[in-house]
Amino acid sequence: MRTMLTIHHLRQSQSERIVWACEELGLDYELKLYDRRPDNRLAPDDYKALHPMGIAPVITDGDLVLGESGAILEYIARVHGADRLVPPVGDADYADHLFWFHFANGTFMTNMMMQLVVMLGQAHGPFVDGFVNDRVAKAWALAERRLDEARYFGGRGLTLADIMMGYPLTTARAMRGTSIEQYPNIRAYLARIGERPAYQRAMAKAEPGFTPKLD
Numbered sequence: 001m002r003t004m005l006t007i008h009h010l011r012q013s014q015s016e017r018i019v020w021a022c023e024e025l026g027l028d029y030e031l032k033l034y035d036r037r038p039d040n041r042l043a044p045d046d047y048k049a050l051h052p053m054g055i056a057p058v059i060t061d062g063d064l065v066l067g068e069s070g071a072i073l074e075y076i077a078r079v080h081g082a083d084r085l086v087p088p089v090g091d092a093d094y095a096d097h098l099f100w101f102h103f104a105n106g107t108f109m110t111n112m113m114m115q116l117v118v119m120l121g122q123a124h125g126p127f128v129d130g131f132v133n134d135r136v137a138k139a140w141a142l143a144e145r146r147l148d149e150a151r152y153f154g155g156r157g158l159t160l161a162d163i164m165m166g167y168p169l170t171t172a173r174a175m176r177g178t179s180i181e182q183y184p185n186i187r188a189y190l191a192r193i194g195e196r197p198a199y200q201r202a203m204a205k206a207e208p209g210f211t212p213k214l215d
Contacts, residue, residue: 005080006030008050008058009206010043012175014069014167015057019206021073021163023198025081031205069105069167073160085160093155100146100153104164108143111135112168116176140183143169147185151192158196166193174213190214 007022007029009015022029034047048054051067058067059076066072077086087093114132143165146153154161169190173180180186193199194214203212 004028004030005076006032006060008032008034008047008056008060010034010047010056011036011207012171012210013043013056016171016202016206017069017163017167018057018059018072018076020166020199020202021076021081021085021160023202023205024158024163024196025076025084027076027080033206069164070101073101073163077160085154085158085163087155087159091155093157093159096146096150097154097159097161100161101159101164103139104161104168107135108139108165108168109172111139112172112176140186144183144185147189152189162193166199170213171207180215187215 005022005027007015007018009019009031011033019031034044036042037044043054043056047056047058050058050060051065053067055067057069057072058065059072060066061075061079066075074086077083087097111132115136143153150156152158152162153165169180169186170193180190191214194212199212203210
């Protein structure tokens with residue numbers, strides 16, 4: 001008998017993506033919630049012990065322990081989800097889905113983290129400030145343009161690319177206080193995401209008491 005897929009969710013972290021994906025796919029799973037440490041807002045020791053990287057997300061599936069958002073989403077979609085939420089090769093949306101799926105952490109989140117380091121004063125100077133801020137501005141502008149062209153990052157319908165992009169546009173942004181007033185397409189997109197029953201269920205389970213940052 002197959003063991004239950006378990007999502008180890010660190011509150012207000014990238015692991016919310018995994019809960020959302022499982023709700024969209026209609027999968028059975030066990031959800032274990034972990035609160036951040038009050039002194040430094042980092043993961044508690046029992047969460048860090050789950051995986052050598054000591055960061056979210058992490059799932060367990062029988063003897064398997066797997067980290068990394070993209071790897072987990074691909075694993076769940078392929079092993080448990082019959083490749084749903086992934087356009088097939090040859091589909092008109094396939095390449096766009098791939099781009100935004102990898103853009104989310106490969107470029108968007110990476111540059112946002114570099115900007116955070118600059119903001120905290122850990123790195124500074126005209127070159128650093130200009131380089132990082134320019135890349136972040138380009139990433140936001142590209143996301144806004146994409147949502148003028150298509151209803152979802154993944155194309156005609158929601159894909160794993162949207163689940164990857166959801167976190168930096170919502171929870172990560174909430175922790176930084178970033179405004180999206182100047183991005184009407186992103187605002188409309190997040191309103192659509194917020195209406196999805198699977199997203200509502202995921203956030204209610206993963207983040208009780210936390211209002212998703214959809215505005």
